[in-house]
Amino acid sequence: MLIEMRGIEKVYKLGSERVNALRGIDLDVSEGEYVALTGPSGSGKSTLMHLIGCLDSPTAGRYLLAGSDVSSMSDAALARVRNRQIGFVFQTFNLLPRATALHNVEIPLIYGGFGTRERRRRATAALERVGLADRMKHQPNQMSGGQRQRVAVARALVTDPSILLADEPTGNLDTATGNSILELFAQLHASGQTIVLVTHEADVAAHARRHIVLRDGKIESDDANKKESAG
Numbered sequence: 001m002l003i004e005m006r007g008i009e010k011v012y013k014l015g016s017e018r019v020n021a022l023r024g025i026d027l028d029v030s031e032g033e034y035v036a037l038t039g040p041s042g043s044g045k046s047t048l049m050h051l052i053g054c055l056d057s058p059t060a061g062r063y064l065l066a067g068s069d070v071s072s073m074s075d076a077a078l079a080r081v082r083n084r085q086i087g088f089v090f091q092t093f094n095l096l097p098r099a100t101a102l103h104n105v106e107i108p109l110i111y112g113g114f115g116t117r118e119r120r121r122r123a124t125a126a127l128e129r130v131g132l133a134d135r136m137k138h139q140p141n142q143m144s145g146g147q148r149q150r151v152a153v154a155r156a157l158v159t160d161p162s163i164l165l166a167d168e169p170t171g172n173l174d175t176a177t178g179n180s181i182l183e184l185f186a187q188l189h190a191s192g193q194t195i196v197l198v199t200h201e202a203d204v205a206a207h208a209r210r211h212i213v214l215r216d217g218k219i220e221s222d223d224a225n226k227k228e229s230a231g
């Protein structure tokens with residue numbers, strides 16, 4: 001099992017106020033799955049995504065990622081796990097504005113300790129994989145929104161992560177451009193990439209093979225469970 005969560009809770013403390021963002025999540029995701037997380041605003045989608053991606057630790061519960069317990073790791077250890085296992089794509093692309101596409105994609109490899117030549121080779125291959133072989137030298141402001149998001153996908157993939165995590169990856173794109181990013185995800189899934197995608201939109205979620213709905217910090221429904229209980 002790639003992702004194995006048991007009894008995951010997340011409480012945010014804001015002064016004297018406590019927000020129970022996740023209230024007991026049990027979740028298993030196998031290698032190669034394509035999962036869409038949906039649910040109303042505030043239901044805990046981004047919080048769950050941050051935990052899956054080791055950007056944050058749960059308040060309670062156990063999380064095994066590829067067999068190792070990441071629920072109580074130090075921040076430094078979590079950063080290493082993130083760099084090796086997780087690729088992130090965000091709604092707002094989060095690219096360095098002054099850097100070329102190639103340099104943006106190389107950044108995770110700098111943290112990963114790769115040499116210049118190997119970085120260049122891998123970043124070039126990642127940009128080719130997302131269809132941007134002819135835009136390597138462009139800066140983000142010299143590219144369309146869809147191209148920027150492709151650069152972000154290339155950056156997410158360049159370390160060959162176990163999981164690609166995407167939070168509203170089509171949220172800033174028009175429908176046609178968003179669909180082209182979803183087609184790219186479908187290709188990546190077909191080539192074996194595990195993907196977890198967060199979205200508000202039912203038609204975006206329909207692209208995934210498994211659909212999980214969160215409500216008030218709990219899993220309200222999960223296709224995988226439905227199939228089990230039906231079969």
Ligand SMILES: Nc1ncnc2c1ncn2[C@@H]1O[C@H](COP(=O)(O)OP(=O)(O)OP(=O)(O)O)[C@@H](O)[C@H]1O
Binds near residue numbers: 012013044046
């Ligand atoms: N850093 C934080 N500090 C305090 N409360 C937070 C923090 N992040 C999220 N929350 C709260 O936790 C709950 C879940 O938030 P989360 O961002 O996970 O929801 P979401 O499902 O991603 O919503 P949206 O669809 O609007 O992006 C909300 O009530 C939110 O206000």
Ligand SMILES: [Mg+2]
Binds near residue numbers: 045046047
């Ligand atoms: Mg969110």
